[in-house]
Structures are given as structure tokens and as C-alpha cells.
Amino acid sequence: MAEITASMVKELRERTDAPMMECKRALTEAGGDLGKAEEILRVKLGSKASKAASRITAEGVVAIQRTSDDQFGAIVEINCETDFVAKNDDFLRLASDCAGLVLCENPPDVAVLSGLPLGDGTVESTRTALVGKIGENMSIRRFVRVAATGRLAFYVHGGAKIGVLVDYTGGDDQLGKDLAMHIAAAKPRALDASGIDAELIDSERRIAAEKAREANKPEAMIDKIVEGSVQKFLNEVTLLGQVFVKAEDGKQTIAQLLKSKGASIAGFTLFVVGEGLAKRSNDFAAEVAAQAAAAVQR
Structure with missing residues (x-):
């Protein structure tokens, strides 16, 4: 059996918000497999055990540019080390310029984007100069250029921490903004269930079955309970199944909203800054000691 280390317990706790001892027991039961341990905790503790897995950690901004006819759009994420730099005018300008270049030049990847002309140099030379000026690393993480089948609506939220492009047909400008x-x-x-990984659905099915058995539900009812749980999960994670956040009755789904407006959605792109990235974590005492040592050296 793999050794259960403190760092493994800490990582599982950060993923799940479960108590430390529960994390250790789950890791022991799973033989040190973090993924299996998380499933075990979800069975024992419910959906709370996965809520921390999507916490946003890295800093940066999302920038969006689009054509005036709403037919083409570009969304770019650029990361930095601190929220302070994410508000810097030069950093924000770089993000906006990159989105504009993606829109106009349609580069296939970050390497090609980095080599495109910008100002007196290239995107990469501009980035390098800004790193030298500010003293903090920054990088272009990802981008998407969208050619609409209908027309594009966009939204940027939370100090440019979240950005959305949605391709829709029918309805009016307000519908696009609301979506x-x-x-x-x-x-x-995803837009609908076809966009959800089959392995994830199978995992939800296993978890629901285990929870039903632990609750001593009759075996004859378990299949029905499992399918109900899976459908609830799919409604929560797919756009068409979700309840519209502005629904007056608190029940209208996005699919129902679109039907009432004679509209449809071809797809969407959602960027959340730092999603899936780990923020640099400094030990406070060590940081103070390092700053004191640097002051002495000066």
C-alpha cells in the first residue's frame, strides 16, 4: 500500500473541504489513489466533497474582441502571478491587443500568436519587456476564435476574471446578453449531455448507486434512483438543462427560454481565469525572512 503523506491529505482536503481525518481514512481505503479517495468522500459526504475541486487559483484576465457585425469573436486568457498586476494598465493593454490579433490574424496556437507583430516588436518581445518592467512573470495561456453560425453575444465579469462568447440564432440582443x-x-x-464525458457520467452513476445502498434503499428502486441522480447532475452541468438565473418562477430552463423566444444556441466558450492552475503558495514566515535577508544585503 502506498504511504499516505501529509501532502496527499492536504491536497485531498483542498479538493473536497472534507475533515482531515476523513481525508486520511479515504486515502487509506483507496490505497493512496487521490481520484478514488475523492469518490469515496463524495459517497460519504455528498456533493460538498467536490466543490473545492474547481477553485480558481492563478491570477490574470480574460479579454474579448469581436467584429462590429457580431460574426467573429476572440477570447484570450493571460495569466500573471498577482491580482495587483492583473489590474495594471500595460498588462490589460497586452491582453486586449492579443485578443485583437487573434480576431484579425487567426493564429493556430500561442507560439504563432507570440511571434505576431505588435508595436515596435512582437507579442513575445512586448511580453518580455513588460515582465522586465513589472518584475513578475506573465504568460498567454489560451485563446479561441469563433466564427458565428448566427451571431455572437459576449460578457466579461468580475474584473475580467470570467469571459463568455455565445453563438445564438433568433431572439434579440437582450436574449444574447442574458445567455x-x-x-x-x-x-x-457543455451545451447538452452529448458534451459531457461518458466516464464522468459513469462515475456519477457509481456514486449514486453507492449512496443509495448506504442509505438502505430497496434494491428494486436503486436503478430508478441512480438514473434520477444522473439526470439531476446533467441538468446542473449542461447549459440547456440549467434553470435560467433570471427565471421569474425559478423553474424555467435555458431550453425552455430558447423555445419561448424561437431561438437556439450553436455553442459557447467560457473562460475562467486560472481554472485548473495552481497558485504559487509562499510560507509567510519564510517570505518575511527572505525579504529581511534581501534588505540586509542591500
Whole structure:
């Protein structure tokens, strides 16, 4: 059996918000497998055990540019080390310029984008100069250029921490704005169930079955309970299944909203700054000691 280390317990706790001892027991039961341990905790503790897995850690901004006819759009995420730099005018300008270049030049990847002309140099030379000026690393993480099948609506929220482009047909400008705002707030993983990984659905099915058995539900009812749980999960994570955040009755789904407006959605792009990245974590005492040592050296 793999050794259960303090760092493993800490990581599982950060993923799940579960008590330390529960994390250790789950890791022991899972033989040190973090993924299995998380599933064990979800069975024992419910959905709370996965809420911390999507915490946003890295800093930066999302920038969006689009054409005046709403037919083409670009969304870019640029990361930095601190929130302070994420508010710097030069950093924000770089993000906006990069989005504009993606829109106009349609580069295939970050390497090509970095080599495109910008100002007196290139995107990369501009980035390098800004790193030298500010003294903090920054990087272009990802971008998407969208050619609409209908028209594009966009939304940027929370100090440019969340950005959305949505391609829709029918309805009016307000519908497009409402859809983009909903996506930013509800953060769907896909448009519908076909966009959800089959392994994730199978995992939800296993978890639901284990929870039903632990609750001593009759075996004859378990299949029905499991399918109900899976459908509830899919409604929560797919755009069309989600309840519209502005629904007056608190029940209208996005699919129902679109039907009432004679509209449809071809797709959407959602960027949340730092999603899936780990923030640099400094030991406070060590940081103070390092600053004191640097002051002495000066």
C-alpha cells in the first residue's frame, strides 16, 4: 500500500473541504489513489466533497474582441502571478491587443500568436519587456476564435476574471446578453449531455448507486434512483438543462427560454481565469525572512 503523506491529505482536503481525518481514512481505503479517495468522500459526504475541486487559483484576465457585425469573436486568457498586476494598465493593454490579433490574424496556437507583430516588436518581445518592467512573470495561456453560425453575444465579469462568447440564432440582443450572463454565473460544462464525458457520467452513476445502498434503499428502486441522480447532475452541468438565473418562477430552463423566444444556441466558450492552475503558495514566515535577508544585503 502506498504511504499516505501529509501532502496527499492536504491536497485531498483542498479538493473536497472534507475533515482531515476523513481525508486520511479515504486515502487509506483507496490505497493512496487521490481520484478514488475523492469518490469515496463524495459517497460519504455528498456533493460538498467536490466543490473545492474547481477553485480558481492563478491570477490574470480574460479579454474579448469581436467584429462590429457580431460574426467573429476572440477570447484570450493571460495569466500573471498577482491580482495587483492583473489590474495594471500595460498588462490589460497586452491582453486586449492579443485578443485583437487573434480576431484579425487567426493564429493556430500561442507560439504563432507570440511571434505576431505588435508595436515596435512582437507579442513575445512586448511580453518580455513588460515582465522586465513589472518584475513578475506573465504568460498567454489560451485563446479561441469563433466564427458565428448566427451571431455572437459576449460578457466579461468580475474584473475580467470570467469571459463568455455565445453563438445564438433568433431572439434579440437582450436574449444574447442574458445567455452570456447566465453562462458566466452558472458555468455549464457543455451545451447538452452529448458534451459531457461518458466516464464522468459513469462515475456519477457509481456514486449514486453507492449512496443509495448506504442509505438502505430497496434494491428494486436503486436503478430508478441512480438514473434520477444522473439526470439531476446533467441538468446542473449542461447549459440547456440549467434553470435560467433570471427565471421569474425559478423553474424555467435555458431550453425552455430558447423555445419561448424561437431561438437556439450553436455553442459557447467560457473562460475562467486560472481554472485548473495552481497558485504559487509562499510560507509567510519564510517570505518575511527572505525579504529581511534581501534588505540586509542591500
